[in-house]
Amino acid sequence: xxxxxxxxxxxxxxxxxxxxxxxxxxxxxxxxxxxxxxxxxxxxxxxxxxxxxxxxxxxxxxxxxxxxxxxxxxxxxxxxxxxxxxxxxxxxxxxxxxxxxxxxxxxxxxxxxxxxxxxxxxxxxxxxxxxxxxxxxxxxxxxxxxxxxxxxxxxxxxxxxxxxxxxxxxxxxxxxxxxxxxxxxxxxxxxxxxxxxxxxxxxxxxxxxxxxxxxxxxxxxxxxxxxxxxxxxxxxxxxxxxxxxxxxxxxxxxxxx
Amino acid sequence: xxxxxxxxxxxxxxxxxxxxxxxxxxxxxxxxxxxxxxxxxxxxxxxxxxxxxxxxxxxxxxxxxxxxxxxxxxxxxxxxxxxxxxxxxxxxxxxxxxxxxxxxxxxxxxxxxxxxxxxxxxxxxxxxxxxxxxxxxxxxxxxxxxxxxxxxxxxxxxxxxxxxxxxxxxxxxxxxxxxxxxxxxxxxxxxxxxxxxxxxxxxxxxxxxxxxxxxxxxxxxxxxxxxxxxxxxxxxxxxxxxxxxxxxxxxxxxxxxxxxxxxxxxxxxxxxxxx
Numbered sequence: 001x002x003x004x005x006x007x008x009x010x011x012x013x014x015x016x017x018x019x020x021x022x023x024x025x026x027x028x029x030x031x032x033x034x035x036x037x038x039x040x041x042x043x044x045x046x047x048x049x050x051x052x053x054x055x056x057x058x059x060x061x062x063x064x065x066x067x068x069x070x071x072x073x074x075x076x077x078x079x080x081x082x083x084x085x086x087x088x089x090x091x092x093x094x095x096x097x098x099x100x101x102x103x104x105x106x107x108x109x110x111x112x113x114x115x116x117x118x119x120x121x122x123x124x125x126x127x128x129x130x131x132x133x134x135x136x137x138x139x140x141x142x143x144x145x146x147x148x149x150x151x152x153x154x155x156x157x158x159x160x161x162x163x164x165x166x167x168x169x170x171x172x173x174x175x176x177x178x179x180x181x182x183x184x185x186x187x188x189x190x191x192x193x194x195x196x197x198x199x200x201x202x203x204x205x206x207x208x209x210x211x212x213x214x215x216x217x218x219x220x221x222x223x224x225x226x227x228x229x230x231x232x233x234x235x236x237x238x239x240x241x242x243x244x245x246x247x248x249x250x251x252x253x254x255x256x257x
Numbered sequence: 258x259x260x261x262x263x264x265x266x267x268x269x270x271x272x273x274x275x276x277x278x279x280x281x282x283x284x285x286x287x288x289x290x291x292x293x294x295x296x297x298x299x300x301x302x303x304x305x306x307x308x309x310x311x312x313x314x315x316x317x318x319x320x321x322x323x324x325x326x327x328x329x330x331x332x333x334x335x336x337x338x339x340x341x342x343x344x345x346x347x348x349x350x351x352x353x354x355x356x357x358x359x360x361x362x363x364x365x366x367x368x369x370x371x372x373x374x375x376x377x378x379x380x381x382x383x384x385x386x387x388x389x390x391x392x393x394x395x396x397x398x399x400x401x402x403x404x405x406x407x408x409x410x411x412x413x414x415x416x417x418x419x420x421x422x423x424x425x426x427x428x429x430x431x432x433x434x435x436x437x438x439x440x441x442x443x444x445x446x447x448x449x450x451x452x453x454x455x456x457x458x459x460x461x462x463x464x465x466x467x468x469x470x471x472x473x474x475x476x477x478x479x480x481x482x483x484x485x486x487x488x489x490x491x492x493x494x495x496x497x498x499x500x501x502x503x504x505x506x507x508x509x510x511x512x513x514x515x516x517x518x519x520x521x522x523x524x525x526x527x528x529x530x531x532x
Binding site: 033034036059060061072073074075076077080085087088089092093095096097098119120121125126127128129130131132133134135136137138139140142143165166167168169172178179180 | 282283284285309310329330331332333335336339340343344347348350354356358359360363364367378379380381382384385386387390435436437438439442491493494497498
């Protein structure tokens with residue numbers, strides 16, 4: 001999983017650095033289940049480019065958990081070592097306000113060209129071929145300022161033309177009924193994508209070092225917009241890596257879980 | 258009243274209970290001793306209501322064939338994997354899934370606790386397929402204040418809630434450690450509440466930290482003392498989750514035969530009924 005450039009880094013560390021750069025000082029971010037990666041990204045952002053960022057770590061209700069250390073489960077008691085702790089019902093209440101959450105980290109077993117995410121049934125709803133766990137709070141992405149979608153799988157099973165079930169709504173084809181800004185960024189082990197402001201379709205933004213355009217297109221079940229010029233995703237700096245490794249001694253971002 | 262887990266399930270969870278709510282979040286604070294007793298006694302429930310993110314407790318009840326319908330927003334094991342028994346039951350259509358989201362669960366329990374006839378949900382939630390998948394739980398009505406269309410959902414009033422906390426005193430006042438997730442809401446909304454605790458509260462313990470005593474005894478039907486009774490899930494304030502134990506379940510429960518073996522090896526066969 002590691003690529004030799006200047007410093008060795010893992011795919012997880014690269015993705016965390018990408019997500020950290022997307023966050024701005026003073027914003028409020030939230031994430032759900034299996035969220036060690038965006039939690040690490042938020043902590044990294046707080047310590048580098050986005051001081052004063054707030055983040056709410058999933059079902060724990062922890063606000064700005066100190067991640068000492070980063071943990072795998074979003075409800076781990078160690079997350080409560082934090083700047084503040086909200087009760088879970090209070091977190092779910094204020095997610096509905098619509099003017100509070102700037103960035104919602106989402107994901108799915110299926111993700112489509114409009115940024116819809118599915119964590120529920122794959123295949124027919126009443127007789128699914130794969131019963132996903134369920135979307136938890138994903139319907140609330142429609143109330144957030146913008147949505148960052150992350151996935152540790154980049155293949156045609158995950159990135160599909162249309163999701164079979166909308167857990168987290170993206171840009172509906174042909175219309176925009178979202179209250180927030182909708183999906184803004186997709187981060188995968190191969191690339192990053194953003195969304196075209198006219199068509200609301202996913203558009204390739206950067207390729208990770210060593211990844212080819214053909215490889216991304218082969219691994220994606222929809223045809224992303226390909227801009228004339230594709231940049232390479234910036235690799236994590238030694239300072240960023242030092243911070244991430246300080247948070248993550250057990251190597252969750254390096255394939256340790 | 259303090260009961261053994263056997264007495265609590267025998268007396269307070271009738272066969273065919275309409276709506277059973279089970280507390281905890283992910284692999285934390287699952288009231289496993291009570292759940293194991295439900296399996297041992299083969300107590301079937303018409304509908305299981307999970308917290309916004311359920312794990313082993315729900316998967317075990319579903320795998321044991323005790324649940325006709327499950328109302329849930331998530332059953333899984335986070336980084337450890339998908340829920341094997343839930344997958345098997347849903348993919349073979351052996352169980353009806355009432356797909357909910359965390360808002361429908363939490364606001365629905367709030368409505369149940371407060372006697373609200375239904376709940377109105379924030380605009381935008383109608384864009385997910387959750388509401389269209391469950392026409393009997395969600396409706397769209399006209400907001401009498403704005404005349405706009407608004408998504409509403411049913412209140413949730415569990416017949417029985419089973420939850421976990423760190424300790425309780427002799428009057429049933431319940432004392433939490435760490436996060437209490439949606440467990441208090443479940444208790445406030447339910448008609449019968451069974452609380453599994455690690456231990457009896459020590460004398461003066463609740464008086465010393467009244468802010469942690471957030472579920473008063475008049476809302477609690479019975480307390481069951483079950484030290485280390487959440488394992489292999491975590492008990493906030495007492496112990497973390499047993500990852501090898503959870504992985505062992507996930508490995509065995511991949512097949513129906515393996516699931517049966519897990520039930521037998523872990524003392525949940527009907528022959529283990531004691532009281």
